[in-house]
Amino acid sequence: MKIINRLISNIRVARALLITQYALMIEYRAEIILWAISGLLPLIMLGIWQEAGISKTFGFSNEWLARYFVSAFVVRQFTAVWVMVSFEEDNLEGRLSPYLLQPIMPFWRYFISHIAEQLTRLPIVIIFIVSLFALKTNLIWIPDIFRTALFLVALFLSFTVRFLLHWLFSMVCFWNDRASAIERLLLLPYLFLSGLVAPLDSFPASIRSFAMVTPFPYILSFPSKLLAGHDVNILGGFLALFLWGTTLLLLSYIFWKKGIKNYSAMGA
Amino acid sequence: MSKISVRSLTKNFLITEKVPGIKGTIKHFFKRRRRKVVAVDQVxxxxxxxxxxxxxxxxxxxxxxxxxxxxxxxxxxxxxxxxxxxxxxxxxxxxxxxxxxxxxxxxxxxxxxxxxxxxxxxxxxxxxxxxxxxxxxxxxxxxxxxxxxxxxxxxxxxxxxxxxxxxxxxxxxxxxxxxxxxxxxxxxxxxxxxxxxxxxxxxxxxxxxxxxxxxxxxxxxxxxxxxxxxxxxxxxxxxxxxxxxxKLAPSRCVKIELTEPIPEDSFRPFGEILQYKGHLIRLLIPRSELALNLSSLLDKFPVKDLEVTDPPIEETIGKLLKAGTT
Known part of the structure; x- marks a missing residue:
C-alpha cells in the first residue's frame, strides 16, 4: 500500500512538473521554433550527400539515404539536451539551492523540462516533415507498426541515455563551476560517432568498431535506422541502450553523492 | 530537547586570489593561489x-x-x-x-x-x-x-x-x-x-x-x-x-529642550554632548549616573521637555563591529 501511495504521489509530482514546464516552454515558443530549425543538420547532410553523388560509392541508394537522414532529423529533434547549460546557470545564479531544499531530486525537474520542450516541439516537427514530403513526394514512406512501436521506445531510451551522459558531466559544476565547455567537447564525438553527418556504414571498419563501443551510435543511428526500416541489430541496440543507461545512472548517482558535498550554494 | 542544536560548528572555504594586471592574470592561469578562510568558527x-x-x-x-x-x-x-x-x-x-x-x-x-x-x-x-x-x-x-x-x-x-x-x-x-x-x-x-x-x-x-x-x-x-x-x-x-x-551601550541618550539657550560648557559635567543647538541638547549619560544627573539637570536649568532613550541599536552595533574590524 505504501508503495502504491508513493507511486501515486510520484505521478502527481511528474504531472504537475510537466504541466508547469509545458506552460513555461509555451512562453518561449519563438525560441523553440529557432531550436527546431537549428536541428536541420541531417536534412542539410542529405542534400550534400545527394548532390555530391557519392552515395553509390558506399553502396547506399538515394532512397536509403533519404530515409536515414529524415529519420535522423526526427531523432535529433527529440533527443536534444541542454541540461549542462541549465545546471551550470542554476548553480551559478543560486537557483539550485531552492531545488535542493525540496524533497525531490533536482534531476527530475531537468528531465521533465526536456520532455515538456519535446512536447512543444512536436507540432513544429510535424509541420517540417509534412512540408518536406509535400515538396518531395518521392521521400514519403510509411514505417510498419511494429517498427514504429520499437522506434518510440528506442527514441525515449536514446534521449534518456543522452540526457544521463550530459547530466553526469553537469556534476563537474560541483568542482569547477563551469561545465558547459564540456558540452562543446562532447559535440564533436556526437556529430561524427552518432551517424549525424554520415551513416556509420560509410565509416572504415576500425572507426565503426570504435564508435560502437561508445554510446553515440545508440543515441542517433540506432533509432534512425529503426524508423527508416534499415537493417539493424535490434536486440543489440536495445541491450546497448540499457547497459549505457544503467552505467550512466550509476555513475551519476556516485558523482552526485560526492559532488553535493562540495556544493557551495553560490549566488545566495 | 532543543529544536535546533549547534555544537562547535566550523566552516572553512578555500578561496582563489588573483593579483590584478597582465602579470597577475598570466600567473593565475598557470598557478592558482588559494587561501583558507574561516567563515564560521566553533559556533x-x-x-x-x-x-x-x-x-x-x-x-x-x-x-x-x-x-x-x-x-x-x-x-x-x-x-x-x-x-x-x-x-x-x-x-x-x-x-x-x-x-x-x-x-x-x-x-x-x-x-x-x-x-x-x-x-x-x-x-x-x-x-x-x-x-x-x-x-x-x-x-x-x-x-x-x-x-x-x-x-x-x-x-x-x-x-x-x-x-x-x-x-x-x-x-x-x-x-x-x-x-x-x-x-x-x-x-x-x-x-x-x-x-x-x-x-x-x-x-x-x-x-x-x-x-x-x-x-x-x-x-x-x-x-x-x-x-x-x-x-x-x-x-x-x-x-x-x-x-x-x-552590554554594548552602557550609557543612555538624554534629549533636553530648554525654554532659553544655555552655553554648551554648562552641560559638560553631566556627560558627553552629542548635539548642541542653543536650546536643544543631546547628552550621553552613563547609566550609573543617570538618576543623579537628571535630577541636577532639572534643578539647574529651565527644562521645557526631557526624553531618555537608548542609543539606536543600529548605531551601537555598527560602532562595535567597526571597532572589531580595526
Missing part, C-alpha cells in the same frame, strides 16, 4: 521550539553560511548540527518537509509564470491534496494580502508582491523550522511591516521556530526577543536584545 547555540531568534552581524560575518549549513545546503568542515531531530547534511525527505529557507530575492518561483503555477508544483512535491493545497493557498494569501496577484506572471509583480509570493511558496508545506535570510531586503516600509506581521502570525499559529537574519533592525526589534550576534565567524552575543543593548 555553539540552541534554539527552542517556537522561538524567534534574530541572527545579526555585518556582511561576511558568517550568518548566511551558518543558515546554509543548518538547512543542509552546504557541509560543515567540522562540528555537529541537529535540526528537528535530523542531521541536515543527510537531506532526508522528512527533514526537508519540515524546514524552509527564504533567501531574500532568490527565486523559487518561476519567473515567467504566475505564482499559482509554482505553488501547484510545490503542493505536489510536498504531497498535498488539491483540496488541502487550495485551502492553504487561500489562507496564506489572506494572511499576506495577496489574491489577484497570484495569477499574474512573477516578472510583472512588484518587489513586495514577489517577496510575499516567495514566502507563500516557501511556507505552503507548513514547515516547523524557518530559516529566513533577509526576508525584507529591498522592501518599502509598508511591505516590511506586513511581512513582519505575517511572520509573527505564522509563529503564533503554528508554533514555528524561526531563525532570521536581517540588516533592518526593525525586523529584529519587532520579532525577536533573543538575538545571536555573529562577528568574524564567532558568536559575540547570545541573549536578549535588551541585554545586548546594555
Amino acid at each position: 555553539n547555540f540552541d534554539i527552542e521550539h517556537g522561538e524567534i531568534v534574530g541572527f545579526i552581524g555585518s556582511n561576511g560575518a558568517g550568518k548566511t553560511t551558518t543558515l546554509k549549513m543548518l538547512c543542509g545546503l552546504i557541509h560543515p568542515s567540522s562540528g555537529s548540527i541537529n535540526v528537528a531531530g535530523y542531521q541536515p547534511i543527510r537531506r532526508q525527505r522528512n527533514f526537508l518537509s519540515q524546514i524552509t529557507l527564504v533567501m531574500g530575492q532568490k527565486q523559487q518561483l518561476i519567473w515567467d509564470l504566475p505564482p499559482l503555477d509554482s505553488l501547484r508544483v510545490n503542493a505536489a512535491v510536498y504531497g498535498l491534496s488539491n483540496k488541502e493545497a487550495n485551502k492553504r493557498i487561500d489562507e496564506l494569501a489572506s494572511m499576506l494580502d495577496l489574491s489577484s496577484e497570484l495569477s499574474r506572471p512573477v516578472r510583472k509583480l512588484s518587489l513586495g508582491e514577489r517577496m510575499k509570493a516567495e514566502l507563500m511558496a516557501a511556507l505552503l508545506h507548513r514547515p516547523s523550522v524557518l530559516f529566513l535570510d533577509e526576508p525584507t531586503l529591498g522592501l518599502d516600509i509598508n511591505s516590511q511591516i506586513r511581512v513582519r506581521q505575517f511572520l509573527s502570525e505564522y509563529n503564533n499559529k503554528y508554533g514555528a521556530t524561526i531563525l532570521l537574519t536581517s540588516h533592518y533592525m526593525g525586523d529584529i526589534t519587532s520579532l525577536c526577543k533573543r538575538v545571536l550576534l555573529i562577528h568574524r565567524g564567532n558568536i559575540f552575543h547570545d541573549g536578549s536584545l535588551i541585554q545586548l543593548t546594555q
